[in-house]
Amino acid sequence: MTAPPDDCLARNEWICGAYVSTRSEILADAVVQHLQLAGASVAIGLLLALPLAVAARRWRWAAGPVLAITTVLYTIPALAMFSLLLPAYGLSAALVVAGLVLYSLTLLVRNILAGLRAVPEETRQAARGLGYGPIRLLLTVELPLAVPAAMAGLRMATVSAVSLVTIGAIVGHGGLGNLIHAGMNTYFKAQVLTASALCVVIAVVADLLLLGVQRLLTPWTRGQAS
Amino acid sequence: MTTLADAWSWLTTAANWSGENGVRHRLAEHVFLTVVCLALSCLIALPVGLVLGHLGKGGALAVNLANAGRAVPTFAVLVLLLLSPLGPYGPWPTVIALVLFAVPPLLTNAYVGMRGVDADVVRAARGMGMTGGQTLLRVELPLALPLILTGVRIAAVQLVATATVAALAGGGGLGRIITAGFNLASTPQVVAGACLVAVLALVVEGVFEAVGRLAPAGARGRGA
Structure with missing residues (x-):
């Protein structure tokens, strides 16, 4: 053990290049875990939301209950949601994914249903x-x-899922949230700020990527004001 | 099923309701934090949103603020504020974080509500000789009220949720029952705390729903 030099790590500064270069592996692992958790939740949410929205569109009586249940689920705070799922899933990554699936369901079902309902009757006929x-x-x-x-x-x-994954830190599966949680307990400023910034970067990049996908999927909307 | 029964017996044990870590104190903390921060954020966000909407300026700000609020993790902001120089000042990091996350829905909905007022109505008001301020308060504000109330509802539910996360960063409130349960490896306590938080959030949502229904017909939304 050499004596710690007077660098930004020793001074516990917010922005620290040495932190990023010495902890790059930990950061990369956390980013990968973060992406896996958020990605899996949204993918499963989409797979479930599609049939639910189509069913709610087809059968009028189904729309009320489907929307009511997803709204109630969305109202429950994330920390409480993860805690309520604890008996079913234990301290596992599946718990975080299950909780986030329930949140993405609300947003997805509502929006897909709104999209299906907006199809003009003339087009259908x-x-x-x-x-x-x-x-x-x-x-x-x-x-x-x-x-x-x-x-x-x-x-x-x-974007919500990327942000909410951090709360999974309570069960030890929070991707970058784990680093924020550990940084809080050890008063490690560089770790907290770097992990937080990475969260926002992931959210923004994911949003832009999806915007690109949307443009590719709907070439007919290009060139007209939305 | 046994966990649910255990959680129920945790909730019905009188000892868990009293004292500084008891449900009563934590619930009072939670409600107090939510109400104070909701009032603060309304004072900050609504005037700005109403004036921007009245002037028709700053639309990009209003929309992007809501998106940014979704992208930034509440937990990260709480911890960043806790480690900032503000950290040692008791509840202030929590209060600031809560207000930061309640402002976007309030501001965005106030702005959108004001912009959604029929331009002919505004022109008619001007034709009757109303000043800008009179138009804002007597014409646009009442017509924008349903959306403003929606913003307040979203902000209130968001505040209940954020106040829960604050417990992870050392704040008070019902979240402390959950975090304490995790520390004690007591699943019944975790589930009991989560039920309390969920019920509180649903009650808040329900209260605003009821307010919206009971409001005079003029203030009711036409589905904006």
């Missing part, structure tokens, strides 16, 4: 007149037209 069956109508007309609204929900859900 035109497709029916062309001999489209209900499945083909859904897959080739209604869902593509719902993409802009659905993508807006997906972007919100993704």
